[in-house]
Amino acid sequence: MDVEHDIRAIGHRLAEAFPRSVRHPIRALDGKAMDFTSQDEELRAALFRFVDVTPACTSPDDLARHLVGFLEEVPDRPPPLEAAMRMGNSRAGRQALGLASAAGVRHMAQRFIVGATPKDAMRSVGSLWRHDIATSVDLLGEATVTTEEADRYAARCAEALEVLSDAAAGWPERPVLERDAAGAIPRANLSVKVSALTPHMRPDAPEVGREDAAGRLRPLLRQARDLGAHLHIDSESVDSLETTLGLVFALLDEDEFAEGPDAGVVLQAYLRESPGQLGQILEWAERADRATPLTVRLVKGAYWDHEVVEARQHGWSVPVFEEKADSDRNFEVLTARLLEGRPHVRVAIASHNLRSVAHAIARNRATGAADTEIELQVLRGLGDDLAVALAEHGMRVRAYSPVGDLVAGMAYLVRRLLENTANESFLHERASGAELDALLAAP
């Protein structure tokens, strides 16, 4: 069977559905702000710095002064920005400019953040479900530095599990989203970050962070088990990875969790060590032989710049691939190995790259399995076109849906903006008009 031929055919069929998805009810925004910010490096940097300071600004005047200050550093400003700068010269102008720019940032944030609280988010999450798209809710709030913050994050997770399970009970049946060959798939799905569950996550003393996080993760696992919900543990920077996987496996090995909950971990294909990590995950999953298979979400990794800078600063060897094609190729190798790891694992492919997604679908078909034996995952706001196209083609698709206020969400928002506008990103290349066949070629 010619897998490359299938990949091209699947990629073209999915891409044909993209224009239709623009009019689809789940599409929030037309992406114009994104195209604009990617035009010019200096402008892009100025606007990101502005987005970053927005939550700290105390008034429209304050916002306008910051915006004008950042834009002054951009050498060739397009006419609309010149006009904005002129508004900064008067008090009334700054008021108008500040209000308009705050609305712009909020609008942009709403594309990625589905609600300020779990309750607010249920409208969006329920609507996605009705349009054949499952979700994984993620509570925003980055670095946890105190015990109180860790307790608060754990309490918010507990509340989200409750709210989600309550709401999910009233959703209509969606067989593709709720069942595969391994059995029932929970409707309620929450993604959590171990670094937010403890202020003591330190690579030089991993057992302290692990113990502390275990004290907050264990009650969440119990709650998820009792509610029949899925708990997914996200991956973060490489220095926390061993602690995270060690913690999850140790807890799931405890007797009380043998029958549940449904749980999952994340594998980052940009890590040079990821093939070895996948080996450990598959070995554990086979040995643990839990009532529901462990879901493994394969991603490329969201902390590429951080990992490179951190390693170079300390003179360490860089833990991530430095050529984009190496991450892409490794993603495909890991996809194939994961598919072979069934039935001990469920496979979730999380990417907005049409090649990576079409490759996973074609590889899965080549094993003789039904399309619904893999899950495709996207980030809400970045992968909406793809999610709609996949759902239209009868695939099981899940949108990772962040919940939180703008301040807590800022680091997330900036990461997504960077991802969307990076020159080597698939989404950027596609927006720049690259030929579909070139984008679907083997990396």
Ligand SMILES: Cc1cc2nc3c(=O)[nH]c(=O)nc-3n(C[C@H](O)[C@H](O)[C@H](O)COP(=O)(O)OP(=O)(O)OC[C@H]3O[C@@H](n4cnc5c(N)ncnc54)[C@H](O)[C@@H]3O)c2cc1C
């Ligand atoms: C549902 C979902 C959940 C996610 N959860 C997590 C998570 O828990 N942890 C996490 O880290 N990320 C997570 N991500 C984010 C994910 O890692 C990024 O969305 C992803 O990296 C973007 O990859 P892509 O295949 O969509 O796009 P592409 O454009 O194909 O790939 C971009 C990626 O390639 C890699 N890359 C870029 N430049 C280079 C280079 N020069 N050399 C080598 N590699 C390079 C980077 O990983 C970059 O993000 C999640 C994504 C989704 C969709």
